[in-house]
Amino acid sequence: MRIGILGGGPAGLYFALLMKKADPRHEIRVIERNPPDATFGWGVVFSEETLGALRDADYESYVRITDTFAKWNAIDVRYRGQTIRSRGHAFSGIARKELLRILQERCRQLGVRLEFHRELADLAAFDDDDLLVAADGVNSLARRLLEPRFEPSLDLHSTKYAWFGADLAVDAFTFIFRDTEHGLFQVHAYPFDAHTSTFIVEAHESTWRRAGLDQMPEEESLRFCEQLFRPELGDHKLLSNRSIWFSFVTLRNRNWHHGKVVLLGDSAHTAHFTIGSGTKLAMEDAISLATAFLRHPADLEAALTWYELDRQPVVERFQEAARESATYFESVSRYSGFEPIQFAFNLLTRSGRIGHLELEKRDPRFIASVDRWFARTAASGGGVEATPLSGGGPLLAPPPLFAPFTLRGLELPNRLVLSPPSEDDATDGLVGARHEAELGGAVAAGGGLVLTEPVAVSADGRITPGTPGLYRDDQAAAWRRLVE
Numbered sequence: 159m160r161i162g163i164l165g166g167g168p169a170g171l172y173f174a175l176l177m178k179k180a181d182p183r184h185e186i187r188v189i190e191r192n193p194p195d196a197t198f199g200w201g202v203v204f205s206e207e208t209l210g211a212l213r214d215a216d217y218e219s220y221v222r223i224t225d226t227f228a229k230w231n232a233i234d235v236r237y238r239g240q241t242i243r244s245r246g247h248a249f250s251g252i253a254r255k256e257l258l259r260i261l262q263e264r265c266r267q268l269g270v271r272l273e274f275h276r277e278l279a280d281l282a283a284f285d286d287d288d289l290l291v292a293a294d295g296v297n298s299l300a301r302r303l304l305e306p307r308f309e310p311s312l313d314l315h316s317t318k319y320a321w322f323g324a325d326l327a328v329d330a331f332t333f334i335f336r337d338t339e340h341g342l343f344q345v346h347a348y349p350f351d352a353h354t355s356t357f358i359v360e361a362h363e364s365t366w367r368r369a370g371l372d373q374m375p376e377e378e379s380l381r382f383c384e385q386l387f388r389p390e391l392g393d394h395k396l397l398s399n400r401s402i403w404f405s406f407v408t409l410r411n412r413n414w415h416h417g418k419v420v421l422l423g424d425s426a427h428t429a430h431f432t433i434g435s436g437t438k439l440a441m442e443d444a445i446s447l448a449t450a451f452l453r454h455p456a457d458l459e460a461a462l463t464w465y466e467l468d469r470q471p472v473v474e475r476f477q478e479a480a481r482e483s484a485t486y487f488e489s490v491s492r493y494s495g496f497e498p499i500q501f502a503f504n505l506l507t508r509s510g511r512i513g514h515l516e517l518e519k520r521d522p523r524f525i526a527s528v529d530r531w532f533a534r535t536a537a538s539g540g541g542v543e544a545t546p547l548s549g550g551g552p553l554l555a556p557p558p559l560f561a562p563f564t565l566r567g568l569e570l571p572n573r574l575v576l577s578p579p580s581e582d583d584a585t586d587g588l589v590g591a592r593h594e595a596e597l598g599g600a601v602a603a604g605g606g607l608v609l610t611e612p613v614a615v616s617a618d619g620r621i622t623p624g625t626p627g628l629y630r631d632d633q634a635a636a637w638r639r640l641v642e
């Protein structure tokens with residue numbers, strides 16, 4: 159095949175090398191508007207799952223990428239003067255510029271033609287190609303020219319963020335929350351080499367405007383953020399690389415291909431930076447698209463359809479998790495009254511991808527501290543206390559499900575709610591033996607709260623003739639006997 163790739167980011171370069179590796183007879187060229195060493199942003203983070211996919215797809219580039227990694231396994235949440243640490247998360251980071259250099263060298267080694275400093279106004283340069291891969295980012299030229307075919311939708315988020323670097327290597331994925339007279343600012347920071355970290359500053363747009371950042375030039379806004387986070391930076395500096403303020407845009411496309419044109423990476427989709435998956439998704443797109451041509455080497459439409467069906471559901475799940483994560487940070491001030499341990503747990507579980515059980519697998523000590531806090535809080539209403547382990551060890555807390563819960567004056571021993579199924583077999587609204595057995599069984603099972611089936615407050619309010627009622631004295635007497 160003759161393959162033209164528009165965009166020399168990780169997605170386009172990785173697809174180019176995978177296709178050339180699969181069949182050296184492919185004629186592949188990558189056209190990029192920027193110079194080879196240009197990059198915007200700082201570090202790229204990979205999960206263990208993504209690394210396994212890169213290892214299987216091209217071992218040579220995988221080795222070179224992982225040899226330069228900064229690795230860490232902790233998340234720090236700095237909030238209200240405390241640092242809460244959770245371990246067991248297995249992150250790996252690399253400078254984006256270094257990642258591009260490795261992929262460019264691998265492409266050249268395999269015989270891919272790379273053209274830099276070439277700005278295109280249309281797609282005529284690809285007229286003779288069998289396949290055009292649009293890997294030119296969220297502002298994709300190809301997608302814009304063929305917009306009615308791809309049917310994109312754009313969702314603009316309500317926070318502003320600036321993507322700085324910092325000349326220090328933090329030792330954990332670090333979240334910092336700083337309350338100011340203007341409102342709340344937050345930082346997402348992580349290392350990507352021995353001396354440098356990505357340092358993203360985010361704030362709600364209203365906070366950003368009250369601070370005057372909408373009127374500040376790039377250098378002045380950098381100094382503002384540097385002073386704001388001086389307690390964490392110490393003598394270190396923030397670094398700028400076109401670090402201007404943006405509003406994140408979540409991009410979706412109804413269709414990912416049209417004719418011989420296919421979207422890859424950020425030209426097809428974006429996921430909010432708070433789950434750190436942009437480059438991961440882009441390179442996994444490249445693996446999927448290359449695999450599609452191994453499955454359908456002689457049928458372009460079949461290959462592109464397979465790719466789209468393979469990737470769209472995966473990306474949509476990530477975008478949903480990213481939406482939940484972004485919503486958390488857009489409204490994080492609503493949690494400002496939380497205790498630090500409660501705040502940290504809420505943050506770590508914000509996207510729904512990680513819950514109590516998964517965190518317990520990763521860091522039992524952290525979850526034990528969460529459970530002890532929860533048990534003490536629940537016990538303050540007169541419920542059960544966390545009990546010391548034998549030998550005077552730390553407190554052993556019951557699982558949150560078995561912590562008490564207070565509803566006004568009603569004290570529930572646990573948070574399990576049971577509701578037997580509705581059978582619609584009441585006689586003229588009167589509950590009988592079946593209801594007593596069902597509800598009694600639910601009580602005996604130990605639930606803190608037992609719900610009946612729907613109960614009508616008038617004869618006309620019954621769902622069916624068999625709905626239980628509570629609109630006559632004899633019905634009230636029957637309920638009283640059942641409850642007692």
